[in-house]
Amino acid sequence: MSFTKSEGWLDWYADPSTPRFTLPAGAVDAHCHVFGPGDEYPYAPERKYTPCDASRTQLFALRDHLGVSRNVIVQATCHGADNRAMVDAVRAADGRARGIATVRPDVTGAQLRELDAAGVRGVRFNFLRRLVDASPKDDLAAIAAKIAPLGWHIVIYFEAADLPELADFFASLPTPLVVDHLGRPDVTAPPEGPEFTGFLRFAERTDVWVKVSCPERLSVSGPPALHGERDAYRDVVPFARTVVEEFPDRVLWGTDWPHPNLTGHMPDDGLLVDHIPHIAPTAELRQRLLVTNPMRLYWPDETS
Numbered sequence: 001m002s003f004t005k006s007e008g009w010l011d012w013y014a015d016p017s018t019p020r021f022t023l024p025a026g027a028v029d030a031h032c033h034v035f036g037p038g039d040e041y042p043y044a045p046e047r048k049y050t051p052c053d054a055s056r057t058q059l060f061a062l063r064d065h066l067g068v069s070r071n072v073i074v075q076a077t078c079h080g081a082d083n084r085a086m087v088d089a090v091r092a093a094d095g096r097a098r099g100i101a102t103v104r105p106d107v108t109g110a111q112l113r114e115l116d117a118a119g120v121r122g123v124r125f126n127f128l129r130r131l132v133d134a135s136p137k138d139d140l141a142a143i144a145a146k147i148a149p150l151g152w153h154i155v156i157y158f159e160a161a162d163l164p165e166l167a168d169f170f171a172s173l174p175t176p177l178v179v180d181h182l183g184r185p186d187v188t189a190p191p192e193g194p195e196f197t198g199f200l201r202f203a204e205r206t207d208v209w210v211k212v213s214c215p216e217r218l219s220v221s222g223p224p225a226l227h228g229e230r231d232a233y234r235d236v237v238p239f240a241r242t243v244v245e246e247f248p249d250r251v252l253w254g255t256d257w258p259h260p261n262l263t264g265h266m267p268d269d270g271l272l273v274d275h276i277p278h279i280a281p282t283a284e285l286r287q288r289l290l291v292t293n294p295m296r297l298y299w300p301d302e303t304s
């Protein structure tokens with residue numbers, strides 16, 4: 001079966017620079033995806049975009065190029081609840097990857113145990129209307145109840161403006177929560193404004209983790225110079241740095257490779273690594289962000 005990429009779709013950056021910032025040993029890319037290949041892992045009929053292919057082999061090549069040690073591979077909406085591409089990539093990583101799945105309310109205990117055995121450690125609830133049709137909260141609550149006994153967590157992806165409406169539902173969930181991409185703040189508003197301070201209050205819950213990822217999605221200071229600028233996405237820094245400094249033990253970082261649904265520019269993944277010292281200004285903060293925190297959440301049996 002062949003698939004045609006969505007109109008205007010930008011492929012991932014084919015020639016990422018070698019980062020100037022050297023990642024610490026054991027660094028984890030805690031948010032990335034695999035797409036297809038579509039002829040082996042067909043894209044879901046209900047998808048709202050059709051990506052380029054982005055295989056596990058290409059993901060692992062980027063991992064090695066950037067100096068990353070491990071990956072958390074998050075099921076992308078273009079694959080719906082068919083987790084095979086993600087699971088096969090996790091299995092192929094020989095213990096160096098974990099997975100976050102998408103499941104439906106009728107998922108069985110046996111299916112969840114099989115995912116867990118493969119290295120899956122959570123599910124994703126996506127609330128972006130441009131990515132998925134809304135799921136009834138009762139369905140999501142049913143999924144949460146099924147996965148909680150496994151010790152899994154729930155990755156939540158939402159627009160900042162929707163957090164007030166979603167906060168009570170999030171509070172009702174019986175598992176830790178991991179927020180994608182800083183909760184997608186409007187970086188044109190001041191960090192001390194009501195929207196972001198409201199998000200910080202939400203993140204004060206000790207079972208809420210935050211990915212300080214995707215500056216390229218959030219930045220409005222314009223695309224960086226053609227991948228020559230080493231301090232790109234400056235307008236996102238105050239938001240990400242605040243979260244890192246306020247919750248140093250509950251932050252995670254990821255590339256978001258292969259960067260779905262970006263228009264205008266595609267980030268050089270080497271630049272995304274070079275962005276890290278701007279949001280985590282000390283070696284100690286970077287050790288927690290990149291190694292200690294993701295190991296505690298995804299490989300607890302391997303942490304001392």
Ligand SMILES: O=C(O)/C=C(\C=C(/O)C(=O)O)C(=O)O
Nearest residue numbers: 075076077078131256260261
């Ligand atoms: O890759 C991301 O995390 C962000 C996006 C896409 C998805 O999460 C997805 O399709 O699963 C987006 O903002 O379009």
